Amino acid sequence: MTDADLYELLGVRRDASDDELKRAYRSKARAHHPDTNQDDSDSGEHFKEISLAYEILSDPERRARYDRYGHAGVFGAAAAGQGGGDPFATGGLGDLFDAFFNGMGGAQAGRGRRAGPVPGPDAEMMIELTFREAVFGVQRQVDVTTPVHCDTCEGTGARPGTSVVRCQECQGAGELRRVRQSILGQVITAVPCPRCQGSGQSIEAPCVDCRGDGRRSESRTLTVDIPGGVDDGSTLRLAGHGPAGFRGGPNGALFVHLSVARDDVFQRSGVDLHATVHVPMALAALGGSIPFDTLDDTRDLTIAVGTQSGSVLALKGLGVPKLRGRGRGDLYVHMQVDTPTDLDDGQRELLSALAQARGEDLGEVPHGEGLFSKLRSALS
Numbered sequence: 528m529t530d531a532d533l534y535e536l537l538g539v540r541r542d543a544s545d546d547e548l549k550r551a552y553r554s555k556a557r558a559h560h561p562d563t564n565q566d567d568s569d570s571g572e573h574f575k576e577i578s579l580a581y582e583i584l585s586d587p588e589r590r591a592r593y594d595r596y597g598h599a600g601v602f603g604a605a606a607a608g609q610g611g612g613d614p615f616a617t618g619g620l621g622d623l624f625d626a627f628f629n630g631m632g633g634a635q636a637g638r639g640r641r642a643g644p645v646p647g648p649d650a651e652m653m654i655e656l657t658f659r660e661a662v663f664g665v666q667r668q669v670d671v672t673t674p675v676h677c678d679t680c681e682g683t684g685a686r687p688g689t690s691v692v693r694c695q696e697c698q699g700a701g702e703l704r705r706v707r708q709s710i711l712g713q714v715i716t717a718v719p720c721p722r723c724q725g726s727g728q729s730i731e732a733p734c735v736d737c738r739g740d741g742r743r744s745e746s747r748t749l750t751v752d753i754p755g756g757v758d759d760g761s762t763l764r765l766a767g768h769g770p771a772g773f774r775g776g777p778n779g780a781l782f783v784h785l786s787v788a789r790d791d792v793f794q795r796s797g798v799d800l801h802a803t804v805h806v807p808m809a810l811a812a813l814g815g816s817i818p819f820d821t822l823d824d825t826r827d828l829t830i831a832v833g834t835q836s837g838s839v840l841a842l843k844g845l846g847v848p849k850l851r852g853r854g855r856g857d858l859y860v861h862m863q864v865d866t867p868t869d870l871d872d873g874q875r876e877l878l879s880a881l882a883q884a885r886g887e888d889l890g891e892v893p894h895g896e897g898l899f900s901k902l903r904s905a906l907s
Contacts, residue, residue, distance in 0.1 A: 533580035533593060541594070545585065552581035572707070572714045645725050647674065647772035647779035654751065654783055658790035662822060662847050664755030671749055671781070674742035674770045680734035682775035684741035689732040691774070694723040701727035726774055741774035751783055755848040758795065759787035793822065798847040798856030803863055806830055811864040821845050821858060828860060838862040 534541050537551045555577045583589045583601050592600030654667055676682035685691050693699040697720035707714050719725035733739030749768060757763075762784050769779030794801045804819055814832035818825055821842065828840060839859050846856025870878070882889050 531576070533584055536577050536580040537584070543584075548581060548584055552577065552585075556581075572716075575714065645773045645776045647770040647776055649779040649782060650769045651782040651784060653786060654753070655786045655788065656753065656757075657788050658793065658795075659822060660753070661757050661759070661785070661787040662755060664757075664848075665753050667751045667753060669749050669751055669783075670746060671768075672744060672746045673781075675745045675747075676771045676775065677734060677737035677741055677743050679736040680741060682741045682771065683730075684734055684737060684739040684774040685730050686732040686734050689730075691728040691730055694720060694727055694729040696720050696722040696729075697727060699727040701725045724773055726776075728774065730774075739774075741776075742771045749781075753785070754850060756798070756850040757785055757787070759785065761785045792820075793858075795847060798849050800846045800856065800858045801861065802858065803861045804828065806834060806862050806864050808864055808866055811835070811862070819860065830862075834862055834864065836862060836864040 534543070537543075537548065537555060539547055539551045543551070556574065559574045559577060583593055589601050594600075650671070650673055652669065652671065654669065656665065677684070680687060683691060694701075697703055701720055701723065702717040702725065703720050704715050704717050707716065720727070723729055730739045734741070737743050749765075751763070751765070753763065762782055765781040765783060767778045768781040771778050792802050800822070802819075804817065806817065810817065810830055811834040812832070814834070815830050816827045817830055819828045823845060826842065831838075839861050842858040842860065844855050845858035848855050867874075879889060
């Protein structure tokens, strides 16, 4: 047993209140819980240490003995017969799980690794889509090369006519237990058995085709149904279409990442689409209609009299299908009124006459004198 200070383990002062102890424990326990630190082999040991520290310090009698006698007051002879034994042998840790994690992970704290076929890993791939394919959905044929179950041995890894036996290294448990010393005494950790790779089974006569692995690499063609409404960066999970598991284990999943090309006309915002249509100046002033190609068909857009740049026309139900619901979004058409820049003299004179009739002051016209300019100069 080391002399690690229980207050330092929780990161609190020696005069910390019960509430301060509880807050400190919750913070430390969440940070070092084995379920959230599966890649850290020491997290389980540290979690036990801080849990034990809290259990002792949250008990007024045991805290008093610890403050007076130190570790000997709760772990040594001074604690004998006074409930100072190892709390992990009496179920104290399970109570702490229930109190602070609502049972999360508590039911699994003492559960060993289940021997049996190991599931295959997941795989991933990328599919590129056009904008229209993403909106309306599409079926794609894709070629993938992944491990599949060996037909010769039917995925067992054993030569036909033979069978698998219990692994002698782990005695069929699928894991090996290791014992280490800590301030709590002996800490037991478990790792997958390297001989059977966690399956708990051993093969005396390996299959000649797959060499005991139960898998072989194969290229195959999959049909991927891509639903309408997916967006750039969406991912589809195809359960059971990934690599086969070791020695008959179930297939992993295939994750299909989608890349959607940009469109020259439409921009997407959720389930809605936006597009810009150019309206001639005269049409905007007089009103009328103009054809516009939506993703579905060609529509005649009604241009109201006096339409201004920035006006928006909403076309209901012509947007993107809703992935998690019925119906579609809307299409919003933004009007941009085009001002002509290449007028000839006659057109400029007509516009000048219109401006004069409307009482608009044009100031100096820098494009030379036309017929109306000459008449106006002669009458002035």
